[in-house]
Amino acid sequence: MEYKDTLLMPKTDFPMRGNLPVKEVDIQAKWAEMDIYKKVQERTAGRPFFVLHDGPPYANGDLHMGHALNKVLKDMIVRYKSMSGFNAPYVPGWDTHGLPIEQALTNKGVKRKEMTLAEFRKLCEEYAYEQINNQRSQFKRIGVRGDWDNPYVTLTPAFESRQIEVFGAMAKKGYIYKGLKPVYWSPSSESALAEAEIEYQDKKSPSIYVSFAVTDGKGILDEGTKIIIWTTTPWTIPANLAISLHPAVEYAVVQAKGSKFVVAKDLVESVATELGWEEYSVERTVVGKDMDRLVTKHPLYDRDSLVILGEHVTTESGTGCVHTAPGHGEDDFYVGKAYGLDVLCPVDDRGVMTAEAPGFEGLFYDTANKAITEALEEVGALEKLTFFTHSYPHDWRTKKPVIYRATAQWFASIESFRDELLQAIRDTSFTPAWGETRLYNMIRDRGDWCISRQRVWGVPIPVFYAEDGEPILTEETIAHVAKLFREHGSNIWFQKEAKELLPEGFTHPSSPNGIFMKETDIMDVWFDSGSSHQGVLEERDDLVFPADLYLEGSDQYRGWFNSSLITSTAMFGHAPYKGLLSHGFTLDGNGRKMSKSLGNVIVPAKVINQLGADIVRLWVASVDYTADVRVSDAIFKQVSEVYRKIRNTFRFLHGNVSDFHPENNRVEFKDLREVDQFMYMKLQEVIKTVEAAYERYDFASVYHIVNNFVSGELSSFYLDIAKDVVYIYGQDDHERRAMQTVMYDTLLALLKLMTPILPHTTDELWAYLENKTEESIQLTDMPKAIEDPAFEALAAKWDKIMELRDDVLKALEEARNAKTIGKSLEAKVTLYVKDELKVMFDTDAIDFAQLFIVSQFALGGAQQDAPENSLVLENASVLVEKADGEKCERCWTITETVGSNEKHPTLCTRCAEVVEKHYI
16 A cells, blocks of 8 residues: 555645636626626626716726726725725726827828818827727726726716716806916916826026115105016016015115115025125115005016015015016916006917017027016016026926916816815715825915816807806806707717807897807816716716725825815715825835936836736735835835745635535634634634725735634745645544544635735635635635633633744754754754743643654753753743654654554554554
């Protein structure tokens, strides 16, 4: 007889190598064939809703690691919720309007000027759907489960119609208005921009000090006294109409270089240094409010620049005297409005100086800096010119600098309901917690929202104009436009004349001849996505409003989180979400932003093709996503090692329960051996802590808890000692079935706990389980931790035993290093323990030799009586010696019982009994 044939070795067809890039494709094909999303939704129908509303990525280009991070986080949450008592639908979406698509078509050679607007918009739509199809396939390849056949798309008629209704509801409450105000303006895009469309980059700018001579000092200042301003935008000097002083600041009249100059008293020293005043003296001081409405002469033109007062003036830098151009700054605009100043803006849509800037007409604003500076020097008004590099706002799409420019735009008032917005933020839960402060401060400090754009590809602003230019914005017209858009899409706005877009028979007193015009601006794309709570959550029967969670990158506090909050609160008085979760950005392994120029870009598709989607997903679970996260080939290699450990543990567990049928072979908890009860208790702790981590969206804790459990309690302990039982004992022996019970429950629990993170791997192994009742693990629920009164005492006892085991393992390692033994089964261990620990050994229920994976174990006397050659450790002194006897051919244990059975002289007593009972 070949005794090795009597060993019950692991049996499993679940492969050791994942081969994920190939296997995942097959698994996803199976999911598609069975329509897994539909089956999950059918199974969870009737449960309480948990709706994670997808923030729409922009439909342009391949996915980057930020997309992968975002979508996997969402998918893990949705998968967990659908396995833990909720109906958790997931409807993915896309943002499809805006300049990038216009630019993409232009780059492809499309000539917009040679076609109608409707024709160009049709090409934009077709391009958007091409990008959607490309990105959809990539998202699905990452394993993101959702209603991919029925996503929401912001260009669809139903969505656009709902967006018009949102606009109308805000207009009805008086929150929508048209006004002339300075806004961020992108000369490169020829359009106004919202704050969310601004990014900051370094820019080299001129820094000039300019003096304005007083022409009417009203007895406060002598004529000819020069008030000095400082600015980094010389091109705005032609638009200067005033100089702002702070009413409470003390200003000094300084004698220097034969002239009198006025600057803030606290800045005299720094200005003197900047302007090279080697000798100067302060003649007297004047409080700002006393200089209200003094008059200076504009240095370049024959017009006045009024001295005015403004609370926005500071003495942190400059001169404390602020150059004021109401057409080019928000503070300037408001303080100028208070003084009745004009809103002069001598710069056109392309950033070119107009005839309102005599001498500089036709110059691009940035080019005009030099010409204006030279003109100031010629008239003696330029006190100093230098250059410096500073952070400056840029158009996030074109990456070109923007300017502040006053134009007639449509605005959504924030001031009108700011208190409601701030309360809505207080009523929202935030992960991480600092998100609340960030969003609160943004809303508290932001100005009114400029919602109009001078572009083509977007949702038109549904406003008509009467013959006298009066805007027409009524419930009737809004409702009619919304109806038209639902039936035909927003392209109809560009295909029909204004009269055809108005309700039949519509009249207006300001249009006695029945002539109407339509607005040509489109809405800010943030108004598109910010309306998705109506266009998606309210529009679809399979979703609910408000959503339980919005989850996006931290840049969306000023983007989608912000615009969605404004539109929802304007309509309903509350946020469209109950909770907000934000994540950081993806950086390379050195903490640098990924860019093609640096050559450090890691593309998700490449990683998936090399390692598999589950490796990308496990990486997402491993990081603290609330901060910026690093990603590199080395990091993926580390994650792959953890994956292999988890996969091989699954495989080992499965192989050792291949003949276990829970309905027939399960051993009840009370009948388990103590070591099995202890391990079962540890499993319950894992289930409980993992569930708590999932509930707080702490996936890194799930990753570490499972990894530590697999590497520690399982691989380094329980599965190691299990070999001496599940391989050696008879198939139905109590000890073996007890261990299999724990191993089977552990396997099922770990598979389910890891399904939100590793859905391909867990579903792959699920297919090999014989005792399953569901065709996919995705159609099961999370395990629930079991409580037992015995756990407390069990934990107290076995925590001490495990500490002793650690001591024994240290002693065995030293014995190996000293060549006393080779493998641990060659050892006999004698323990000398403290008196209070001896009670733990007064039992036959624990096989300590098996626990320590040695052949022989003995309990010696008191710790102080241990031989000198024993290893003294904290809990015990450990003596390691060569075991007595011969090595059993079957179990490899060294024992003096080998040879005691004449029929099986090479076996120990235990193995001989098993062989005779089960194999002869």
